């Protein structure tokens with residue numbers, strides 16, 4: 001299996017070459033040259049593997065279709081090491097439960113940081129360690145976080161050989177729980193840099209360091225952002241696992257609703273559907289930051305400026321543009337790299353938008369690819385959390401609530417699975433607002449705020465961050 005860029009560059013690469021890279025050299029995103037097909041016989045075989053050997057074995061089966069440069073036994077071992085009950089809380093790893101009638105919830109948020117990003121990031125940590133060791137190389141991951149992504153990366157990379165993490169975050173602006181999660185890690189390869197500034201200052205620092213090409217090369221600076229293909233691929237597995245839990249026969253279809261921000265999660269659903277998994281609809285649920293909902297309703301993709309990017313109570317979906325969206329658009333325009341380049345490198349980069357409303361391919365988004373969308377607001381979120389708790393006895397987090405709200409607007413004949421992307425404890429203030437009580441806290445997080453913290457506070461100064469990295473690399 002070879003990988004190509006969505007912007008048409010002629011290079012073709014193997015999995016491990018793009019594993020440690022970000023964007024392709026032409027600014028595009030990597031995708032496989034084709035989607036391996038799962039026919040009826042193969043789906044039956046996967047059903048058996050999942051039932052008899054569990055999630056890690058299923059993950060190996062899917063991943064091995066896309067990875068031809070890691071020996072089978074090694075890849076199998078990496079999957080087995082990643083998807084364990086110890087790390088993800090249950091043998092099922094992603095258990096599906098019924099909410100009501102035809103509406104189900106698939107729990108993706110029982111990993112170390114209680115958010116779905118662990119599903120991919122835990123695998124990425126093991127893949128990085130494996131590949132860096134094989135190459136005799138090191139990697140220093142520099143990132144900026146306002147909460148979720150940073151902690152998922154730290155929990156994935158802690159203790160990994162050949163990897164250090166330098167994670168900047170805005171000093172004093174994360175919730176006490178989030179700070180405790182990140183800063184209580186005592187691993188020597190994890191460095192928390194609390195920057196005296198806002199999240200944008202942290203991002204600016206990361207950009208400035210990455211633009212210093214000499215420094216970047218000398219100190220082997222890399223990232224783990226959501227455009228990484230390996231992350232997306234790891235997410236494809238739980239669409240299969242969700243489908244197999246809810247169906248008995250391959251002729252049955254299901255739909256998925258996905259609380260979406262950067263379009264990484266639901267893009268994995270698109271890949272699963274392109275492989276032939278019997279998915280009826282893929283429902284994109286957004287919060288008040290509705291750039292994706294707008295596209296699927298109107299055909300206009302218009303990124304937002306900072307004045308129109310809102311801080312909401314489902315903060316992990318607060319985006320101004322959706323960084324994985326280009327992957328879907330590439331497929332939508334018939335895998336035309338030049339057209340994709342025009343839409344993104346000219347349309348989005350220069351005018352902040354493109355408009356497919358009058359283009360016949362726009363109809364395909366719904367008709368051929370099964371995409372529909374909806375939007376949820378703070379008031380919807382509160383009402384949905386309250387209804388699920390008081391009437392149905394289930395406590396859900398704010399992002400999942402956006403999913404349930406939108407899923408209910410798209411219920412059809414087939415089962416609808418909403419992906420649960422975080423646990424309520426991470427967003428306690430909004431749960432309290434909705435229910436008048438604190439969310440339950442998993443036992444392993446009792447007293448986490450009182451643990452000793454490992455964090456360095458520094459001004460929003462690129463040179464000081466560089467000096468810190470330099471000191472801790474030798």
Ligand SMILES: *Cc1c(COP(=O)(O)O)cnc(C)c1O
Pocket residue numbers: 115116117148226259260261262263264265266316317399421422
């Ligand atoms: C990251 C995140 C999302 C959005 O996922 P995308 O892949 O960016 O669409 C939704 N919910 C939670 C809790 C998240 O952490």
